[in-house]
Amino acid sequence: GAGVSQSPRYKVAKRGQDVALRCDPISGHVSLFWYQQALGQGPEFLTYFQNEAQLDKSGLPSDRFFAERPEGSVSTLKIQRTQQEDSAVYLCASSLEPGLAGYYNEQFFGPGTRLTVL
C-alpha cells in the first residue's frame, strides 16, 4: 500500500479482556516498529522486527504484551488481560532498511489504534 495502515482505528475493551492490534507496513519494508503514545506525551518504543525476527522487545511494559510478525510483513500486537493503564494510542512504523547505523532507516508511521480500557 501507499502507507502504513493499522486496524482497528479505535478499540474499547473491558478490563481483563485480550486485544489484538494489526499493522500493515509499507510493502517491501524490512523494519517494523511498535510505539505507545500516552495522552500529551511523545511516542515510546515498544518493540522492533527485522523481517520476521523480533530483535528488540526491551520496551514492552510487561509480559502481558506480545508482538509477532510471522511472515515478515503484517504484524500483530497482542495485549492480554488489559488494564486501565494500557489505555493509549498504539503506533506502528516501518522503514525500508534494517534499523541499524549505516542504513537508511527513516521511519514512517501509521495512523495508530486508540485503545481505551474501561
Place this chain on the structure above:
Amino acid sequence: GIQVEQSPPDLILQEGANSTLRCNFSDSVNNLQWFHQNPWGQLINLFYIPSGTKQNGRLSATTVATERYSLLYISSSQTTDSGVYFCAAQTNSGYALNFGKGTSLLVTP
C-alpha cells in the same frame, strides 16, 4: 539512553510569522527525524536529517551533529501549521526512535 529535549514547549504565532524550534540530544545519532502530529494524531514526516541542512517549501531544518542539536525553521506560518512538532533521535546502539516531549504550536489568523 539518549535524552531528547525540545524547546519551547508551547508557541503561539500570528499567521505570517516565522519561528525556530530547537531539539537537543545527549548522544551521537545515526537517525534524526522531525514530525508534525496533526489534530487527528497522524505523525507526518517532515525531515530525515541526521546531519546537514534540508529545505522543503516553507520549512527547513539543520542538524549540527557534533554539537548535538537540530533546528526546525517555519517561515510565513499558516493556521494549518498548528499541531505538535516532535523531534526523534536514534543512536548507534539501538533501534528505537527516542522522542522529545514536543513543541505545541498554535498559529492564529
